[in-house]
Amino acid sequence: xxxxxxxxxxxxxxxxxxxxxxxxxxxxxxxxxxxxxxxxxxxxxxxxxxxxxxxxxxxxxxxxxxxxxxxxxxxxxxxxxxxxxxxxxxxxxxxxxxxxxxxxxxxxxxxxxxxxxxxxxxxxxxxxxxxxxxxxxxxxxxxxxxxxxxxxxxxxxxxxxxxxxxxxxxxxxxxxxxxxxxxxxxxxxxxxxxxxxxxxxxxxxxxxxxxxxxxxxxxxxxxxxxxxxxxxxxxxxxxxxxxxxxxxxxxxxxxxxxxxxxxxxxxxxxxxxxxxxxxxxxxxx
Amino acid sequence: xxxxxxxxxxxxxxxxxxxxxxxxxxxxxxxxxxxxxxxxxxxxxxxxxxxxxxxxxxxxxxxxxxxxxxxxxxxxxxxxxxxxxxxxxxxxxxxxxxxxxxxxxxxxxxxxxxxxxxxxxxxxxxxxxxxxxxxxxxxxxxxxxxxxxxxxxxxxxxxxxxxxxxxxxxxxxxxxxxxxxxxxxxxxxxxxxxxxxxxxxxxxxxxxxxxxxxxxxxxxxxxxxxxxxxxxxxxxxxxxxxxxxxxxxxxxxxxxxxxxxxxxxxxxxxxxxxxxxxxxxxxxxxxxxxxxxxxxxxxxxxxxxxxxxxxxxxxxxxxxxxxxxxxxxxxxxxxxxxxxxxxxxxxxxxxxxxxxxxxxxxxxxxxxxxxxxxxxxxx
Numbered sequence: 001x002x003x004x005x006x007x008x009x010x011x012x013x014x015x016x017x018x019x020x021x022x023x024x025x026x027x028x029x030x031x032x033x034x035x036x037x038x039x040x041x042x043x044x045x046x047x048x049x050x051x052x053x054x055x056x057x058x059x060x061x062x063x064x065x066x067x068x069x070x071x072x073x074x075x076x077x078x079x080x081x082x083x084x085x086x087x088x089x090x091x092x093x094x095x096x097x098x099x100x101x102x103x104x105x106x107x108x109x110x111x112x113x114x115x116x117x118x119x120x121x122x123x124x125x126x127x128x129x130x131x132x133x134x135x136x137x138x139x140x141x142x143x144x145x146x147x148x149x150x151x152x153x154x155x156x157x158x159x160x161x162x163x164x165x166x167x168x169x170x171x172x173x174x175x176x177x178x179x180x181x182x183x184x185x186x187x188x189x190x191x192x193x194x195x196x197x198x199x200x201x202x203x204x205x206x207x208x209x210x211x212x213x214x215x216x217x218x219x220x221x222x223x224x225x226x227x228x229x230x231x232x233x234x235x236x237x238x239x240x241x242x243x244x245x246x247x248x249x250x251x252x253x254x255x256x257x258x259x260x261x262x263x264x265x266x267x268x269x270x271x272x273x274x275x276x277x278x279x280x281x282x283x284x285x
Numbered sequence: 286x287x288x289x290x291x292x293x294x295x296x297x298x299x300x301x302x303x304x305x306x307x308x309x310x311x312x313x314x315x316x317x318x319x320x321x322x323x324x325x326x327x328x329x330x331x332x333x334x335x336x337x338x339x340x341x342x343x344x345x346x347x348x349x350x351x352x353x354x355x356x357x358x359x360x361x362x363x364x365x366x367x368x369x370x371x372x373x374x375x376x377x378x379x380x381x382x383x384x385x386x387x388x389x390x391x392x393x394x395x396x397x398x399x400x401x402x403x404x405x406x407x408x409x410x411x412x413x414x415x416x417x418x419x420x421x422x423x424x425x426x427x428x429x430x431x432x433x434x435x436x437x438x439x440x441x442x443x444x445x446x447x448x449x450x451x452x453x454x455x456x457x458x459x460x461x462x463x464x465x466x467x468x469x470x471x472x473x474x475x476x477x478x479x480x481x482x483x484x485x486x487x488x489x490x491x492x493x494x495x496x497x498x499x500x501x502x503x504x505x506x507x508x509x510x511x512x513x514x515x516x517x518x519x520x521x522x523x524x525x526x527x528x529x530x531x532x533x534x535x536x537x538x539x540x541x542x543x544x545x546x547x548x549x550x551x552x553x554x555x556x557x558x559x560x561x562x563x564x565x566x567x568x569x570x571x572x573x574x575x576x577x578x579x580x581x582x583x584x585x586x587x588x589x590x591x592x593x594x595x596x597x598x599x600x601x602x603x604x605x606x607x608x609x610x611x612x613x614x615x616x617x618x619x620x621x622x623x624x625x626x627x628x629x630x631x632x633x634x635x636x637x638x639x640x641x642x643x644x645x646x647x648x649x650x651x652x653x654x655x656x657x658x659x660x661x662x663x664x
Binding site: 075100104106 | 396497541627628
């Protein structure tokens with residue numbers, strides 16, 4: 001058991017013939033993930049290594065019974081790719097693409113909700129269940145099999161934490177990269193609930209950053225008798241207000257969304273908050 | 286991307302919103318001529334992409350074309366929060382009865398546009414929100430349904446707008462919502478929206494912030510970008526697709542990934558140093574991007590030491606190290622540097638850096654402590 005993906009997940013890669021799509025498809029297959037289909041409009045009938053390519057998601061799903069979409073298309077095509085995957089009935093959609101306009105996401109997200117599709121991302125590194133499957137771009141070898149559930153808004157900072165956990169002899173049940181955009185699919189709170197119900201997750205690490213209220217919402221839930229210990233790190237304690245720190249969603253606006261507020265909310269909820277990422281393993285002991 | 290007031294108001298006017306008559310000027314003589322053409326009392330307003338223009342003396346009323354020339358002369362060339370003023374907007378001055386705040390922005394938690402209105406217009410809305418939150422009216426818009434008239438009647442009644450102005454207010458609100466949608470704005474704001482002595486509703490000021498991620502749809506807005514309002518480092522970063530924010534510390538940082546870049550700044554601060562910048566060099570950290578990043582960081586003369594923190598994962602660290610060294614040769618940096626590389630072939634990567642007299646580190650904490658010590662030694 002794990003959350004969201006495992007060795008039975010049948011992945012369809014949108015944008016499989018692109019440079020990133022093909023590179024990461026190879027990495028995923030090498031890790032043991034079942035990549036059953038690719039979608040690139042205009043390249044239906046071709047093959048990406050051993051993976052059949054289709055023109056549309058509907059054709060790919062009919063032929064391969066894919067049940068998870070993974071999106072690598074350029075930002076300007078990403079909204080369309082998410083809607084197409086949802087329309088084709090895929091229950092889980094992971095969007096790696098960065099740079100989707102916020103107003104587009106305000107249309108995409110409610111439509112996906114209506115279709116009953118869960119979205120991870122956009123602008124995220126995807127999912128990794130060590131030993132079973134990876135759906136996205138998280139390097140497989142930096143994490144080992146274990147009992148710590150990891151949820152994070154960023155990419156390389158998450159790798160840093162997975163690496164630190166592994167160095168300390170701690171393994172990961174599933175790592176969920178929810179992405180750095182202001183309007184996204186799955187929140188910290190959603191993933192905390194999944195980890196709460198997962199028998200193979202004993203402890204949780206939450207890696208947040210400045211901007212928005214997602215960490216505060218998570219803290220409120222944890223404070224109300226969350227069943228598992230949680231440790232956290234919040235990036236951006238030294239970030240100035242009003243400046244966007246790389247991620248579209250990483251900005252302190254109108255004095256709200258500061259690291260200090262998030263750390264305070266988490267501490268109040270009983271979460272142990274690390275001063276820097278390499279402190280996290282010790283806080284889980 | 287922020288637009289200037291004159292650009293925002295032009296877009297508002299194209300969406301049916303009443304704005305004062307006026308034009309933008311680059312010189313004091315042009316300002317005088319515009320004042321002459323408008324006749325009567327005018328207001329000369331600095332066009333600069335920061336708030337607090339009024340307090341800084343960047344907005345002045347002139348009763349005659351000669352006074353407009355004098356004010357324009359003072360305002361053009363002045364610096365407001367370090368940004369030089371290169372243009373002034375000369376508008377006819379309005380006789381004001383009432384000032385209202387009206388804006389539309391993205392509510393990220395609700396995942397919907399939200400209209401914000403207040404009878405306390407003309408001043409910083411964040412101050413109103415902090416001190417008298419009950420004076421702020423918020424109304425979400427369903428992006429599928431768009432803005433509905435009943436919502437505008439609700440807002441108008443809540444801000445005590447006299448009924449005779451409701452129709453004009455609805456026209457302005459629909460116009461502003463269309464402008465917000467058409468430009469993929471993250472903020473479209475009229476502050477103040479005034480009722481004039483002549484009983485007209487007019488947008489005296491305008492602010493429009495466009496979603497950078499949507500600029501590919503809007504070449505006409507991209508063309509409005511004012512590079513004069515960026516520092517040379519910011520312009521170079523934008524051209525190379527790097528995320529860069531200048532800070533006021535002494536330790537330059539080059540990191541791959543935004544979250545890790547923030548965490549690197551934080552840990553420098555934790556160990557007693559001060560970061561000079563935020564810089565995300567991107568996933569692969571290719572040699573050309575690394576070279577551009579180094580040039581940008583080293584433009585800042587306050588930088589005493591540099592930390593390069595690359596978490597490669599799949600990326601080969603020996604390749605990253607070679608890229609860094611090639612870039613250093615072209616840039617010619619002479620300051621203490623600490624390199625931390627994690628990923629495939631990381632030992633080889635570290636050795637390459639060490640052979641080039643760079644300090645190396647394996648952990649983030651070690652790297653931060655080394656660079657803080659190096660910066661202190663260099664001072």
